[in-house]
Amino acid sequence: MTRDRPSDGPREWDATTYDTLTLPHEQWGRGVLDRLRLAGDEVVLDAGCGTGRDAAALRARCPDVRLVALDGSQQMLDVARTRLGDKRVSYVHADLMEPLPVAEPVDAVMSVAAFHWVPDHERLFAHLAAVMRSGARLVSDCGGRGNVAGVTRAIASVTGEAPGDWEFADDVATRSRLEAAGFDVEDVRLRPDPFRCDDPAVLETYLATVVLGSHLDGLPVDEQAGFVRDVRLALSEPVVDYVRLEIEAVRR
Ligand SMILES: C[S@@+](CC[C@H](N)C(=O)[O-])C[C@H]1O[C@@H](n2cnc3c(N)ncnc32)[C@H](O)[C@@H]1O
Known part of the structure; x- marks a missing residue:
């Protein structure tokens, strides 16, 4: 099923704060790079590159x-450009929900912690397939079915309604969406990976920057800190209960 876009496009992120955080994303990124299996001279698309940490790790x-x-x-791309420079890098400000303005077919696609922000994975995979050469590999990590269920319950207990802006797909639906978009699937799996943070201030910064950004967008500035605190206090333990959806697939 293809869904209408719930908003006008991807939102802005507080890239400067994001880049100061110690994130489990860095470990997820290392896993994606391990599974990319590159020869070393390929053109690689980082889909949802954020501040460029994974791309820098790839280049190392x-x-x-x-x-x-x-x-x-754009804020994420600006920080990525500061980190990576312009040599052997091109920057694309684009929505993964739309056809991608990528000039030449790429040899591989990597993506870390981004796909669950894209509301329609059928469109997402079709747009990626369209810019990948035959034989190119897609390796991704994102939130999957059951991801941040405890945080979702905490948000619902504060707001009275469950958040609806994430697509936490399961492995079965993802496999068939990939196949329909023109991929041979090597593996798709769900992997629980809870992230514990016992420092309340750090946890609130983490929640505000990484998890609750789309909720905060709709709140007056003077209510945002209180909202984040209420969500933290509503958690049964100081844990972001991540479940990762890990993908390895090859463009036919
Ligand atoms: C949690 S961050 C992950 C960034 C980076 N990959 C990392 O692991 O640090 C999610 C990223 O996905 C991007 N994103 C979300 N929805 C998007 C969309 N529809 N099109 C393009 N980028 C999107 C966000 O702007 C953000 O940079």
Whole structure:
């Protein structure tokens, strides 16, 4: 089923704060890079590149890759450009929900903690397939079915309604969506990976920057800190109960 977009496009992120946080995303990124299995001179699209940490880690492993750093947030791209520079990198400000303005077919796609922000995965995979050469691999980590269920319950207890802006897909639906978009699936799996943070101030910054951004967008500034605190206090324990959806697939 193809859904209408619930908003006008991807939102902006507080990239500067995001980049100061110690994130489990860095470990997820290392896992994606381990599974990419590059020769080292490919053109690699980082879909939802954020501040470019994973792309920098890729370049440390493979200095000769050419990167296409794509994100829907200009603030994220600005920090990525500061980190990566312009040599062997092109930057694309684009929405993964729309056909992608990528000039040449890419040899691989990596993506870390981004796909669950894209509301329609059928469209997402079709748009990625359209810019990948035959034989190119897609390796991704994102939130999957059951991801942040405890945080979702905490948000619902504060707001009175469950948040609806994430697509936490399961492995079965993801496999068939990938196949329909033109991929041979190597593996798709769900993996629980809870993140514990015992420092309340750090947890609130983390929740505000990484998890609750779309909720805060709709709140007056003077109510935002209180909202984040209420969500933290509504958690049964100081844990962000991540469940990762991990994908390895090859463009037919
Ligand atoms: C949690 S961040 C992850 C960033 C980076 N991959 C990392 O692991 O640090 C999610 C990223 O996905 C991007 N994003 C979300 N929805 C998007 C969309 N529809 N199109 C393009 N980028 C999107 C956000 O702007 C953000 O940079």
